[in-house]
Amino acid sequence: MELALANNIFKNRLSNLKDEPVSQHLNLTEADINSPYIIKEIDTQDEQMREFLFTLGCYEGEEVTVISVLTENYVINVKDARYSIDEDLARAILI
Amino acid sequence: MRIALAGNPNSGKTTLFNAITGKIEYVGNWPGVTIARKEGDVKKGLNKSGDKIRVVDLPGAYSLSPFTSEENITSEFIKSENPDVIINIVDATNLNRSLFFTTQLLELGIPLVIALNKSDLLKKKGIVVNSLALGKKLGCPVVETTSTEGSGLTDLIDQAIDAHGKKQTSPFTGLSASAADQTTAEKIKHERFAFVNQLVKEVEMRQIASNKQTVQDAADRIIANKILGIPIFAAVIYFVFSLSQTYLGPFFADYLVGWIDNLYGYIESLMGTEVSPVLSSLLLDGIIGGVGAVMGFLPLIMVLFFLLALLEDSGYMARVAVVMDRYLKKVGLSGKSVIPMVIGTGCAIPGVMATRTIRDERQRRTTAMLTPFMPCGAKLPVIALFAGVFFSDAAWVGTSMYFVAIFVIVVGALIVQRITNEGPSKSYFIMELPDYRLPSLKRAFISMMSRAQAFIIRAATIILVCNAAVHIMQTFTWNFQVVETGMENTSILAGISSPFALLFVPLGFGAWQLAAAAIAGFIAKENVIGTLAVVYGLTNFIDTEEFELVSGSGDVAAVMGLTSVAALAYLMFNLFTPPCFAAIGAMNAEMESKKWLWAGISFQFGVGYTLAYFVYQVGTLITTGSFGAGLVPGFAGVAIFISIITYLIRRNDQNSKHILKEAV
Numbered sequence: 001m002e003l004a005l006a007n008n009i010f011k012n013r014l015s016n017l018k019d020e021p022v023s024q025h026l027n028l029t030e031a032d033i034n035s036p037y038i039i040k041e042i043d044t045q046d047e048q049m050r051e052f053l054f055t056l057g058c059y060e061g062e063e064v065t066v067i068s069v070l071t072e073n074y075v076i077n078v079k080d081a082r083y084s085i086d087e088d089l090a091r092a093i094l095i
Numbered sequence: 096m097r098i099a100l101a102g103n104p105n106s107g108k109t110t111l112f113n114a115i116t117g118k119i120e121y122v123g124n125w126p127g128v129t130i131a132r133k134e135g136d137v138k139k140g141l142n143k144s145g146d147k148i149r150v151v152d153l154p155g156a157y158s159l160s161p162f163t164s165e166e167n168i169t170s171e172f173i174k175s176e177n178p179d180v181i182i183n184i185v186d187a188t189n190l191n192r193s194l195f196f197t198t199q200l201l202e203l204g205i206p207l208v209i210a211l212n213k214s215d216l217l218k219k220k221g222i223v224v225n226s227l228a229l230g231k232k233l234g235c236p237v238v239e240t241t242s243t244e245g246s247g248l249t250d251l252i253d254q255a256i257d258a259h260g261k262k263q264t265s266p267f268t269g270l271s272a273s274a275a276d277q278t279t280a281e282k283i284k285h286e287r288f289a290f291v292n293q294l295v296k297e298v299e300m301r302q303i304a305s306n307k308q309t310v311q312d313a314a315d316r317i318i319a320n321k322i323l324g325i326p327i328f329a330a331v332i333y334f335v336f337s338l339s340q341t342y343l344g345p346f347f348a349d350y351l352v353g354w355i356d357n358l359y360g361y362i363e364s365l366m367g368t369e370v371s372p373v374l375s376s377l378l379l380d381g382i383i384g385g386v387g388a389v390m391g392f393l394p395l396i397m398v399l400f401f402l403l404a405l406l407e408d409s410g411y412m413a414r415v416a417v418v419m420d421r422y423l424k425k426v427g428l429s430g431k432s433v434i435p436m437v438i439g440t441g442c443a444i445p446g447v448m449a450t451r452t453i454r455d456e457r458q459r460r461t462t463a464m465l466t467p468f469m470p471c472g473a474k475l476p477v478i479a480l481f482a483g484v485f486f487s488d489a490a491w492v493g494t495s496m497y498f499v500a501i502f503v504i505v506v507g508a509l510i511v512q513r514i515t516n517e518g519p520s521k522s523y524f525i526m527e528l529p530d531y532r533l534p535s536l537k538r539a540f541i542s543m544m545s546r547a548q549a550f551i552i553r554a555a556t557i558i559l560v561c562n563a564a565v566h567i568m569q570t571f572t573w574n575f576q577v578v579e580t581g582m583e584n585t586s587i588l589a590g591i592s593s594p595f596a597l598l599f600v601p602l603g604f605g606a607w608q609l610a611a612a613a614i615a616g617f618i619a620k621e622n623v624i625g626t627l628a629v630v631y632g633l634t635n636f637i638d639t640e641e642f643e644l645v646s647g648s649g650d651v652a653a654v655m656g657l658t659s660v661a662a663l664a665y666l667m668f669n670l671f672t673p674p675c676f677a678a679i680g681a682m683n684a685e686m687e688s689k690k691w692l693w694a695g696i697s698f699q700f701g702v703g704y705t706l707a708y709f710v711y712q713v714g715t716l717i718t719t720g721s722f723g724a725g726l727v728p729g730f731a732g733v734a735i736f737i738s739i740i741t742y743l744i745r746r747n748d749q750n751s752k753h754i755l756k757e758a759v
Contacts, residue, residue, distance in 0.1 A: 036306055048454075049523055054284060055157035056525075057192050061285075065306035071321040071421045073430075075312065075528065079191040080305040082312075084319075084417045086424065086524040 025094035028074060029087060031066045037095035039064050044092040053093075056083070064093065096259050097149045098137075099173060101200060102184030103193050104155030105529050107212045109133075110538075111184055111242035112152035115141055115252065119545040120152065121438075121445065122538070123407040126527045129154045130165050130451050132172060141252045148252070151178065157192070159199045165452060173203065180206050180255045187211045187239070188220055188530075190229075190299055194291045197233065201265040206258035207235045210251055214239040216530070221302030229298045234264045243535060266290075311531050315414065324418035331411070332497050335402045337490030340479050344395030351394055355387040373570060373577060381566025381629055382559055388628035389554050389621045392476035397547045399475060403440060404542040408534035412437050413526060420524050426505055427512035429453075429524045432462040436504065439469035440497075441546065443674045446471075447681040461511045463685045464695035465504045467674035468702075470496050472550065473620035477669050480624055485662040492663075496670060503671060503702060510698075513744040553619065561618055562625040565611065569630060588630070601729020602668060602704070603661030603711035613668060619675045631655065660714035661723070664707040672703030701736035708733050 025040045039060050042050050053059060057079035067075040067082065074090045076083050085093075100108045104126030113120055116135030122128060129152060137148040153172055154165030173181065183200055185193040200207055211226055230237035236254040240247035267290050269283035318327055338344075359379060366375050406412060415437065420430030431453050439446025446466045453459040470478060470493075482492035568588035572578055578586045584593075589607045596610035604610070608630040615622035657665065673679060673696050683692050708729050715723035 034306075034308065044523075046523070051160060052157070053525075055160070055195060057195070057288065059285075059288075062288075063306070067306070067308065067312050068316050070316060070319040070417060071324065072424075073319070073417050073420060073524075075315060077306040080189040081192055082528040084413075084420075084430075084524075084526050084528050086420060086430070089523040089525055092523070 028064065028066060028076065028085075028090040028093045028095060031064075031095055033066050033068065036063050036065045038062070039093060039095060041094040042092060043094050049089075049092075056081070058093070064095065096144075096146060096179040096256075097151065098180045098182055098255055099151045099153060099176075099178035100182050100184060101153050101169060101173060101196070102155065102210075102212075103157055103186060103189075103196060105527060106155065106184045106186040106193065107242045108155065108184050109152055111182075111210065111212065111240065111248075112150060114242050114245045115248055116150055119541055121542075123412065126155060126413075126529070130168075130449055132168055137252055141249055142256075143253060144256045148256070156196065158196055173200070173205075178205060179260075180208060180258050182208050182210055182251065182255055184210045184212050184242075187214045187224055188216050188222060190224065191291065191295045194233075194294060195288060198265070198267045198287055198291060201233060201235065201263060202268060204263050204265075206261045206263045208251065208254045208258055209233070209235060209237040210240045210242075210247070211237055212240050212242055214247070215241040215244065223300040225298045229294075232294055232298065233266055243538070314531060315528070318411070319414045319417045321421075324414075328415055328418060329494065329498065331406070333490060333494040335399065335406070336493040339399035339402060340395055340482060340493055341490050344398045344479075345483075347394035347398070348391055352387075352391045355383070355391060359383050359387065376570065377563065377566050380632055381563050384632070385562030385566070385625035385629045386554050386559050389476060389558055389625050390551070392479055392624070393547060393550060393554075395479050396472055396475050396550060397543050400441065400472065400546045401539050401543040404539035405534040405536075407437075408532070408538055410529045410531040413529055416526060417528075422505060423508065424524070426508035428458055428462060428508050429455075430526060431524065432458065432465075432508075435462050435466045436469050439466045439471060441472055442549075443467040443469065443471045443678040444681045447678060447685050450685050457515055460686045460688065460691045460695075461508055461515075463682050464511070464691065464698065465507050467678050467682070467699065468500045468503050468507070468671055470500055470670055471620070471674070471678075472546065473553075473675065474670055476621060477616075477623050477666065480627075481662050481666040485657070485659045492666075496666070499667070499706075500670070503706070507698065507702065510740055510744070514740070514747055553621065557619050558621050558625050561615055561622050562629055565615060565622075565626050566629050598732075599668075601711070601723070601725030601732070602664050602707040603715070603723050604657060604665045604668075605724070606656055609655065609657075609665060613665075613672075616669055617673065617675060619677075620669065623669050627655070658715070658718070660718055661711055663714065664711035667710050668703050668707035670703075671699070671706050673699040701740075705733050705736055 027043070028037075031037055039058065039062050041060055042053055042058070044050055058064065062078065065077040067077055069075075070084070072087050073084045074087070076085060076090075100112055102108050105128075109120050109122045109129050112118065112133065112135065113122065115137050117138045118133075118135045120129070120133050131154070133152040135150055135152075137150055142148055151172065153169040156166040156169040158166070159170045159173070172178075181200055181203075183197050185197060197207075197209065209230070211224065211229075214224075217224060226237040226239055236258065238247050238251045238254055240251055242248075267287060269287055317323060320327075362383065363375075363379055366378075412434075416430040416433040419433045423429055423432055432450075434452065435446045435449040437446075438449050443466060446469065447463050450459045450463045450466065453462055475493075478493050478496055482490075486492050565588060568591070569583075569586045570578060571587055572585045573587055573590060583589060584607070588611050592607040592611040592614060595614060596605050596607045599605050599610055599613070604613075608627070611630060612623045612626035615626040655662075679692075679696065682695060683689075686692050686695065711723050712726060712729070715721070
């Protein structure tokens with residue numbers, strides 16, 4: 001865990017040095033349950049999905065909280081609603 | 096004047112629509128129930144203006160930029176049909192998201208009234224909303240409503256009448272600019288949400304932050320649990336079935352069947368002996384007998400629909416979608432495909448139509464093809480009949496049919512996935528989880544009555560006509576002579592269905608009567624019951640003791656000439672072959688491809704035949720120690736079906752290999 005954290009910091013530095021927009025953020029599957037995170041990026045090629053998530057209030061700068069992990073679905077709280085999303089989508093939400 | 100109802104999914108638009116128009120449109124406690132617009136007039140009691148007010152219920156949308164096809168309907172309607180007033184239904188417990196859409200609607204210049212719906216939940220959730228301040232900030236009237244209880248509606252309609260013809264100003268402008276260039280549009284979208292965030296801060300107070308764990312979340316973890324999810328679903332379905340088919344349903348059905356028998360006797364005595372025997376038999380055995388046999392199952396179906404309505408109202412179905420998503424994803428579908436299937440338990444037609452909410456074309460077509468496998472309301476009497484007559488414990492038969500259906504759907508989806516050459520699905524799944532709530536008995540009752548009405552109308556029209564036709568075909572020979580006693584095989588009906596009966600020998604039901612019932616079932620599944628009643632001259636399927644007396648046979652199975660295993664095979668065949676013509680029509684409309692339609696129908700035939708074949712042959716082997724009749728010819732049929740599928744899969748595999756090689 002600490003090692004992973006260290007790695008992350010290190011990677012962040014690296015990317016800062018190179019000044020490349022390589023995404024080094026965690027995604028929702030790696031989030032702790034019950035802690036609010038700020039969404040950093042929606043990492044998807046699916047523009048329509050990005051648009052749709054936006055209308056739900058799920059976009060960079062907004063808060064997201066993982067409420068529970070059910071099977072391969074994640075229950076998340078965005079704005080004041082609960083959504084069930086699948087793992088693919090959870091991976092696309094970077095925090 | 097015309098009012099449009101618009102708002103986020105599951106904000107209660109259709110419930111509000113039903114409450115102000117008195118209509119009974121289908122509602123459910125999950126997002127995306129309404130897929131097409133619905134219209135009705137405001138009830139006289141609520142309308143003080145005296146003029147007719149038309150209300151249009153639109154599918155839920157999160158914004159005016161359409162993302163799903165239902166959102167498209169909504170945004171098209173509002174933009175192009177110029178309603179006089181928009182009632183924007185806002186979920187009071189989720190202002191933060193809902194008001195994004197509201198600010199867009201306000202910009203259209205059409206007078207807007209906000210219905211702050213679900214306001215009864217505010218107290219429960221420890222939220223205080225200053226609706227006065229909200230109205231002032233937005234520049235439109237805000238009315239607190241609870242559509243499930245019908246409160247606030249008079250005020251809402253008054254405000255809407257009042258707003259008619261007025262100008263609407265907007266506190267935020269940006270809609271026209273968003274069409275300009277992309278960076279401006281991006282910027283404005285963010286500004287819009289920032290505006291909403293600021294607004295919510297000013298008018299809303301929350302004692303408990305929404306991202307804190309609640310009892311509901313704990314319940315979700317059990318109900319949609321990886322291991323427990325499926326057993327809980329099975330238990331729920333079993334409970335629903337045993338109550339509707341073993342306990343409560345038959346209890347009411349006994350009375351109804353008694354009345355139908357009395358009616359039969361009464362009409363028989365009315366006609367006396369002067370009426371021609373052919374005519375009196377047509378009326379008594381053909382129409383009253385056939386329709387009566389179907390109607391006898393009405394109480395069972397009503398109890399089932401009542402319980403399903405309670406389930407839908409409770410919020411449980413959305414969790415079922417979550418549990419199923421995991422399995423469906425592996426076979427190229429998504430949790431979204433569950434919704435059509437859940438609706439399909441009532442009737443396959445709206446079920447197939449609900450596939451419209453699925454964005455991916457292949458997923459949509461596959462779901463439309465597989466949804467009719469779900470036992471619908473019309474198949475239920477068939478299940479109830481066979482469970483009651485051939486199996487002492489009715490509940491497990493019904494429950495297992497649902498699970499066989501799910502199994503068939505999963506395997507079917509897998510096969511379609513392999514044939515159409517798609518890797519595991521990559522489309523994202525997102526579904527709002529509605530709050531659990533205590534289901535309303537009143538709403539379930541209303542829903543049950545409306546479905547019962549539809550069932551009765553079908554029985555009195557299409558089923559009646561079919562039964563009369565079957566009876567006539569059974570009464571006359573090809574030379575239009577009345578069939579003589581003991582010569583039933585010479586009737587037109589026997590002539591038509593005998594060749595088909597031959598095909599059914601390997602499935603254990605090679606009698607022409609059973610074939611005729613199965614064929615009539617393609618027109619409407621209730622016909623299976625009606626036709627069986629007509630061809631075997633029975634009226635009462637519910638009370639099997641009485642049934643034995645009527646038929647004069649000690650053994651029910653002997654009347655139909657079926658063993659329990661053959662009966663199960665026959666049941667499977669009727670459930671898993673193509674649905675009625677109306678559902679096939681719906682499939683055609685949603686698939687938008689003749690190729691897919693014919694593939695779908697052939698697949699359904701193949702599945703029905705194969706399942707029945709294996710049930711009968713393997714079942715007979717287990718129960719009697721030897722295979723049933725027609726083992727080899729039946730196997731040939733099944734083998735052809737399986738090899739066609741294998742061929743298609745192989746061909747596809749090779750195609751993809753070619754593509755891979757070329758890519759390399």
